[in-house]
Amino acid sequence: MLDKLEDLVENSRQWFNKAFVNVDDFDDLLKRIRASLPEDMKSASRIVRDAEHIINDAKEQAAQIIDEARAEREKILEEARAEAARLVDQSEIKRLATAQAKEIIASAEETARATKSGADEYAREVLTDLENFVGKVMGTIQRGREKLENKVAEESKNE
Secondary structure, three states: OHHHHHHHHHHEEEEEOOOEEOOOHHHHHHHHHHHOHHHHHHHHHHHHHHHHHHHHHHHHHHHHHHHHHHHHHHHHHHHHHHHHHHHHHHHHHHHHHHHHHHHHHHHHHHHHHHHHHHHHHHHEEEHHHHHHHHHHHHHHHHHHHHHHHHHHHHHEEEE
């Protein structure tokens, strides 16, 4: 029957490389060929068509999964970048805070040293002034005692 179909095309009128066949004869031969094909061939044909649909669906799903995975990857990368930037900022803040704390401590220690030195100098000056004052008071006391002793001695002589 396939040979007859081939003969039908070969014996048809041809014009500009196109064949004109009797459509009724062609349909009749095609129906007989299909009717003579075993059922397994028809099933195989359906299976091939179904497989093609399954493959196409799988390709679409795979493309969708890949797109979703890429989007998720980008989201994760962006989150990782943001977290890394946050940690760097925190690290920088900590470094700056530590440096500032060291400066404050050094300044406070210097201020404490200067204050202690000033306090020591002030105490020395106060003690020197007090010593001078006490020396003057002692001189006054000494002179007062001497006058008193001279007076007592003169009164004893006069008696």
